[in-house]
Amino acid sequence: MKHQTRLTAVLLITTFLIGIVITGFTSIPKASAKESVSLSNTTNFDDPIAVIKGMIQAINDQDPYEYMNYFTNSNRTAMTQFLSTNKSESFFKEKEAKLIQIKELPKEVGVVAADISPGENLNLDDTRVFYAEINFKVDKEDKWLYNGTNYRVIVVTKEDGNWKIVRLSVPSIEYLKDTGNGFNSKDENIAVKIESTLERKGQVMNMKGVVIDNIAATEEQLKDEK
Incomplete structure (x- = not known):
């Protein structure tokens, strides 16, 4: 239950930040960008x-x-x-992205990792959950997005016969490793340390080990809670 409790807290925050628009906002859309939403002519929507x-x-x-x-x-x-x-306003926080590794999670692990609840009305027979290792380049780092290798759980579901992304969130990496579903990469081990430091100390670290923020409660805040 340790992992699931932390995971739910993470997703509640990331759902607020990225659940509506899925990603952050930091670059102004190109003037030449299409102003209508239609299926891409080059993507195979039969392949998630x-x-x-x-x-x-x-x-x-x-x-x-x-x-x-x-x-x-x-x-x-x-x-x-x-x-x-x-x-x-601008749209993307990410300036560049590169997919390093991706794997499909077993259904029972994916449901927990993505915090899929029965009330979401997702047909699990037509839903697949992937764990991805993605390298991002950003201008401003925060606790959910930093330069270097980031980890995401991506939920895709069938909509009108096509696979579409319904959620992109930050998982408990330790949970995925403990269930034997991690990548066992050097960067993933660093990400587990970042996750653990945030949970134990409230310190936000990046991939270089630099503390970029401190969200730990102050002594005054702790007194107010008593």
Whole structure:
């Protein structure tokens, strides 16, 4: 239960930050970007990994409209609304992205890792969960996104016969390693240390071991809670 408790807390925060638009916002959409959302002509939507790769390519192209193509209708509606009401805002936090490794998780592990609840009305027979190791380049690092290798759980589901991304979130990496579903890479071990330091000390570290933020409660805040 240790992992699941922490995971739920992480997802509650990341759902607020990236659940509506899935990713962050930091680069102004290109003037030449398409202003309509239609299926990409080059992506095979019968292949969920091809869909994930298409999403990553859209980040590299800094094209929010192409990016939307890879998500479910409800996500696309929220993203379109953001773009229409925040025209002076930027869209991507990520400047560059490279998929390093990806694997499909066993259904029972994926449901826990992605915190899929019965109330979400997802048909699990038409839902697949992937664990991805992605290298990001960003201008501003935070506790969920930093330069170097990041880890994401990506949930894809069938919509109108096509695989679409319904959720992209930050998992408990320790949980995935403990269940034998980790990548066992050097960077993943560093990410576990980052995760553990955040949980135990409230210190936000990046891949270089530099503390970039401290979200631990102050003594005054702890007194107020008593």
